[in-house]
Amino acid sequence: MADRSRVSEFCVKVLLEAGIEKAESSLLLTRRHELNVDSGSISLMRTTDDVNLSLTGIRDQKRGSTSINKTDDGFIRDSVLELIELVDAGESDPINEIAEAQTAESFSRGPEEPDVDLMYTRMKAFLGYCGTKYPNLILEQAILDHTAKQRYYSNSNGVSFQSVRGEYNFVVVFISRDGTSTSSFNYVGVSMEDLSKELHTYDGMDRLMGQSTDQTVTTNLEGSFTGDVITTPECMEDFISTITRYLGDYPLITGTSIFKDSLGKVIADERLSLHSRPVSEELAGGYFFTGDGFKAENSTIIDRGVLSSFLLGLYGSRKTGKEKAVNSGSFYVIDPGNTDFDKMVESVEKGILLCRFSGGNPSSNGDFSGVAKNSYYIENGEIKYPVSETMVAGNLKQMLKTIKHISKERVNNGGSIIPWITFSGITISGK
Amino acid sequence: MKRLDLSRYSDMFTGYTELRVQENRNNRIAMVDGTILENSRDSASGVSARSYRSGSWGFASSPEINDDAIRHVIRAASDNALFLDRHENRRESDLPASSAVGEWDFATKKTVAFRKDRIDFVKGIDSYISRKFKRIVSRTVVLNTLDMEKQLITSTGSKAFSMTPRSLMYIILAVDTSSGPVELFKVPATLGQFEDVFAKPSLYYEKLDRLYEHLLRKAEGVFPGTGISDCILAADLAGILAHEAIGHTTEADSVRGGSVAADYMDQMVASPLVTLVDFAHTAMGETCPVPVHIDDEGTFAKDVTIIEDGVLRNYMHNRESALEFGVEPTGNARGFMFSDEPLIRMRNTAILPGRSTISEMIESVEDGYYLIQSSNGQADSTSEFMFGVVLGYEIKNGKLGRALRDTTISGVAFDMLKTVSAVSDDMSWTCAGMCGKKQSIPVGMGGPAIKCRINIGGR
Incomplete structure (x- = not known):
């Protein structure tokens, strides 16, 4: 249909007319402009448009969902017919429900249109900067994009949300080579609302690219020991992602979450507070409403060591009988600590500065193991040398209680704000 | 459509x-x-x-x-x-x-x-x-x-x-x-x-x-000890090793981007028992799980023998990298969605079967592990890899022992493949995985079991 802002409402109407009892629809329109660097040169410019129109219907407590990337009436009506086949073939489940009525709202943030010439200028300057400052660094890939998203959500309880959001994203993947010596690859990404700053000045860019050029010659650790691990903000972001997966619908519904009985209980050192802030002014990224039709709010997940919220959606909440989260997670912020990063290193007798963790999926009891990538050996309070073929193993649940220090310094990459954290009692093993 | x-x-x-x-x-x-x-x-x-x-x-x-x-x-x-x-x-x-x-x-x-x-x-x-x-x-x-x-x-x-x-x-x-x-x-x-x-x-x-x-x-399982051990990697793990640790380093765009494979052409990078192929559509007379006959640049897809009897022989190419390397395109350019540009991607990557039987291989291990199934895997430009292992068994005196709890194996593929001392005579394929490289895309991987020495970790 011509007016795309009315599509999701139209879909709800058509679903109800077709006999669906409870209906919801969301429409996402995405326009992306993208500059790509391959092997050090700007080689590709992309402009892509896409649409995602999702329909969900419930009848006789049976649920089905379809999604298409068209908004023409004919495609919508076909999709409704498909949905009815899915619903009728489904199984009755009294837990199926849609979001209750809320006040209609519209949201917007960030630039809706890109400045393509400035994108090119910034990318070119970044390549020049890297070539001069890091001659051994190879940019395997760099992508600078502007992404504009229009989202609409409607349901048959009268919920109606819409948002317009624009942001720039920059991600760079790099290695370093010195003769025939090659470092492990590393990457860093940032989201931003404008291109007012040169790309290399964002948090982490210079630090990680500089480290890469130091990592062409590495040392294998001998033997195994139990020591301290300082996780960098980039590495900690991955650990948070793993930890919060235990708080979502699936592991709590199946009862396999290591935190299933921990709500309101101490699960971490009292200095650790973890928040999810999808509507924070501090972060360039975020969202205004959830996929299941609720206005998003910021939340605290771990409050001074106590698990204060799961990340359950509407279905998971009703299925488990536990409280629904006020957002869908992500955009994590950890409160700063009171220790300077340098002092954290000085306090390590024997351990690792863990800059990237390449690990297997943790087992259902939280055990994890994996390889310390782009990482450094620390001994007697000094960073000694970059390591290779070094394994790190522990248990996520125990690890959260063994925090020694949290840094004052934090990295804001537009999608999270995270400090360095020292954990003790981690198994570190070489060849 | x-x-x-x-x-x-x-x-x-x-x-x-x-x-x-x-x-x-x-x-x-x-x-x-x-x-x-x-x-x-x-x-x-x-x-x-x-x-x-x-x-x-x-x-x-x-x-x-x-x-x-x-x-x-x-x-x-x-x-x-x-x-x-x-x-x-x-x-x-x-x-x-x-x-x-x-x-x-x-x-x-x-x-x-x-x-x-x-x-x-x-x-x-x-x-x-x-x-x-x-x-x-x-x-x-x-x-x-x-x-x-x-x-x-x-x-x-x-x-x-x-x-x-x-x-x-x-x-x-x-x-x-x-x-x-x-x-x-x-x-x-x-x-x-x-x-x-x-x-x-x-x-x-x-x-x-x-x-x-x-x-x-x-x-009832146990955690393995840490360190280098004799291991038999079943087809599932051998397949992900072929894909992640070797395959990615030999995609021509990775080679151009500084992968360690850039230095190894025509050199011995594996045991002579190892021949590793990225099949386009047909392997040993059977249709592969992800058959590609013409790639998304309109090139006839052909098999790429990456390692032949232990020697690195070829990289995988699209039209542009073929021009740069002075070779023929191999038909490896693929995009996942309509909105994705074609990238150099593997199709169906596997080590070719050898002459040993699985039972012979197990009997030949005095103290080691039989590792059957992986959860996930990553590798990088140095060919250093890590795979999660969710199913495996101890081998003691040539016999399977206790099962293992979840663990991880790691190593440098171009070093580890030199330790391969047996390759089984069977072969199996899967296409369960989605390979991530800017875009995700289905890939086929498989192979026989291999016996090697590898770093096994865990608690």
Whole structure:
């Protein structure tokens, strides 16, 4: 249909007319402009448009969902017919429900249109900067994009949300080579609302690219020991992602979450507070409403060591009988600590500065193991040398209680704000 | 997807250009503990064009498939290439101008199943598990099918159509232990649509019985010691090793980006027992799980023998890297969605079978591990890799011992492959995985079992 802002409402109407009892629809329109660097040169410019129109219907407590990337009436009506086949073939489940009525709202943030010439200028300057400052660094890939998203959500309880959001994203993947010596690859990404700053000045860019050029010659650790691990903000972001997966619908519904009985209980050192802030002014990224039709709010997940919220959606909440989260997670912020990063290193007798963790999926009891990538050996309070073929193993649940220090310094990459954290009692093993 | 006459747009092409119309259709049913948590059908279709001008590329896509949209994406792709060419002025040579024409349709010839048939299949699997396996505390069955249908023309005269379906099923079982729940999963996956792959639940009962037996043994399992050990990697792990740790380093764009394989051409990088091939569409007379006959640049896809008898022999190429390396394109350029530009991707990567039997290989290990199934894997430009291992057993004095709890193996592939001392005479394939490299895309991987020395970690 011509007016795309009315599509999701139209879909709800058509679903109800077709006999669906409870209906919801969301429409996402995405326009992306993208500059790509391959092997050090700007080689590709992309402009892509896409649409995602999702329909969900419930009848006789049976649920089905379809999604298409068209908004023409004919495609919508076909999709409704498909949905009815899915619903009728489904199984009755009294837990199926849609979001209750809320006040209609519209949201917007960030630039809706890109400045393509400035994108090119910034990318070119970044390549020049890297070539001069890091001659051994190879940019395997760099992508600078502007992404504009229009989202609409409607349901048959009268919920109606819409948002317009624009942001720039920059991600760079790099290695370093010195003769025939090659470092492990590393990457860093940032989201931003404008291109007012040169790309290399964002948090982490210079630090990680500089480290890469130091990592062409590495040392294998001998033997195994139990020591301290300082996780960098980039590495900690991955650990948070793993930890919060235990708080979502699936592991709590199946009862396999290591935190299933921990709500309101101490699960971490009292200095650790973890928040999810999808509507924070501090972060360039975020969202205004959830996929299941609720206005998003910021939340605290771990409050001074106590698990204060799961990340359950509407279905998971009703299925488990536990409280629904006020957002869908992500955009994590950890409160700063009171220790300077340098002092954290000085306090390590024997351990690792863990800059990237390449690990297997943790087992259902939280055990994890994996390889310390782009990482450094620390001994007697000094960073000694970059390591290779070094394994790190522990248990996520125990690890959260063994925090020694949290840094004052934090990295804001537009999608999270995270400090360095020292954990003790981690198994570190070489060849 | 409606077939279109794309050739009528070829007069709009300025320089090397691809025009692709594509639809991906995905069906998913997820049942957890007897309740359907997901019952969904998705489709995404559209048109894209990619244009090349003296070393600069332009790409554009639209979800609309009509005359206006097709003309728009061709012009936008050309404008984008022109924008970059004006700024970059790279003055690269023209791309190799080969062409290929053909159609490959792997759609079912059977009557298309109703939704109810699919749900009944999932219920049949779930019901068997619930009925037979008494210690299970959680069970998940997910049926997932993907159809990828593409039409392509290029300015070099290529014209292709393909419909490549993939069907897979996740089965995840959990039992309780004193240290918490222990899980194990299995993912049968193969080329073909639901109607051709999942005939009836009873065909999977034997696999389910074996999965449950493994899970019960894993629940009583132990953590392996840490350090270098003699290990036998079953096909699943040998396949992911071939893909992640060797395959990615030998994609020509990775080589150009500084991968360690850049220094190893024609050098001994593995035991002479190791020959590793990225098959285009057919291996040992059988159709591969992800057959690619013509790639998304309109090049006939051919097998790439990456390692031959232990010596690194070839990289995988698209048209542009072939031009740079002075070789023929190998047909490895693929895009996942209509809105994705083709990248150099593996197709079906495997070590070729050898002459040993699995039982001989196990008998030859005095103290080591038989590692059967992986969860995930990563590798980098140095060929250093890490794989999660969710199923394995100790080997003591040539016999299988206790099961292992989840662990991790790691090493440097080009070092580790030199320790291969036996390769089994059997072969198995899977296409359960999605390979991530800017875009995710289905890939085939497989192989025989290999005996090697590898770093095993864990607690």
